[in-house]
Amino acid sequence: MTSRESLFGLEGKVxxxxxxxxxxxxxxxxxxxxxxxxxxxxxxxxxxxxxxxAIGAQAASFSADLSSSEGPEQLYRAVHARFGRVDLLINNAGMIHRDAAEDFSLEDWNRVLQVNLTSVFQLSQLAARDLIARKAPGKIVNIASLLSFQGGIRVPAYAASKGGVAQLTKALANEWAVHGIQVNAIAPGYIATANTEALRNDETRNRQILERIPAGRWGQPEDIAGTAVFLCSRASNYITGSVIAVDGGWLGR
Incomplete structure (x- = not known):
């Protein structure tokens, strides 16, 4: 058995x-x-x-504004036109806006919810409709957050949206498992990305965060990738409706 034919191989998938x-x-x-x-x-x-x-011939780039209600369908149709299908959907796009809850504008609230939660539902629905029509198995992986479980500070819309992602994951898993579609989520811990730059630049908050993480370090984007491959592969065929924390031990502290 070759590596591509293994439990974790994704050859032939889009x-x-x-x-x-x-x-x-x-x-x-x-x-x-x-x-x-x-x-x-x-x-x-x-x-x-x-x-x-950087990936090469196996990849193609697409642009779409997911803060617009029309963006998800425009994206999905463009990808479908190029590749003919979508077997694996990873809903990773997200945004964060920091402000005191009493000052948080409705415009900012709606934009965060559209990108982080509503577009996830829209794209999942589009992918599932096609998979069901084709009677094909599929995998949907949503990127949740530690704030799917915790409230956070000065990020009410982000916390609400990521809590929603966790619950949406379970709801869709319940409905689509019968069609051979697994829906799961990954809840990253504190990962060194643009979204967390403000925290890492705050000496006090950076120290407090590191003191709480048993692994003793910020996560790297690559720390999330292996779990995503697992959830997209046949190795995870009996896992659905799960929210897997990849957090260096934060939630277990």
């Missing part, structure tokens, strides 16, 4: 990874390609061209 211009999304896209998948990499606020170029 994956769509949102928010893949950098950080966790780019790391996941690279890992899926290394496992054999063709990969559609999406850029929201910035293009994912560099990610696609």
């Amino acid at each position: 994956a769509l990874v949102t928010g893949a211009a950098g950080g966790i999304g780019a790391a996941i896209a690279h890992a899926l390609a290394e496992a054999g998948a063709e990969v559609a990499v999406h850029g929201n606020r910035r293009p994912a061209d560099e990610t696609a170029e």
Whole structure:
């Protein structure tokens, strides 16, 4: 048995990874390609061209504004037109806005919820409709957060959206398992990405966070990629509705 035919091989599969211009999304896209998948990499606020170029012929770059209610369908249709199908959907795109809850504007609230939660539902629905029509198995992996479990500070919309991602994951898993579609989520811990730059630059908060993490370090985007490959592979065929924390031990502390 070759590595591509192993439990974790993804040869012959087409994956769509949102928010893949950098950080966790780019790391996941690279890992899926290394496992054999063709990969559609999406850029929201910035293009994912560099990610696609680094992967090579197995990848193509797409742009769509997921803060718009029309963005998810535009993205899915473009990917479908290029690759003919989507077997693996990784809903990674996300944004964060920090402000005191009493000052948080409804405009900022709605934008965060659209990108982090509503677009996840829209893309999952589009992928599932096609998979069900084709009677094909599929995998949907949503990127949740430690704030799917905790409230956070000055990020009410982010916490609400990521709590919603965890519950949406379970709800969709319940409905689509009968169709051979597994829906799971990864809850990253404190990962060194652009979203956490403000925390890492705050000497006090950085120290407090590191003191709480048993692993003693910030996670790297590549720390999430292996779990994503597992959840996209046949090795996880009997796992659905799960939210897997990849957090260096934070939640167990």
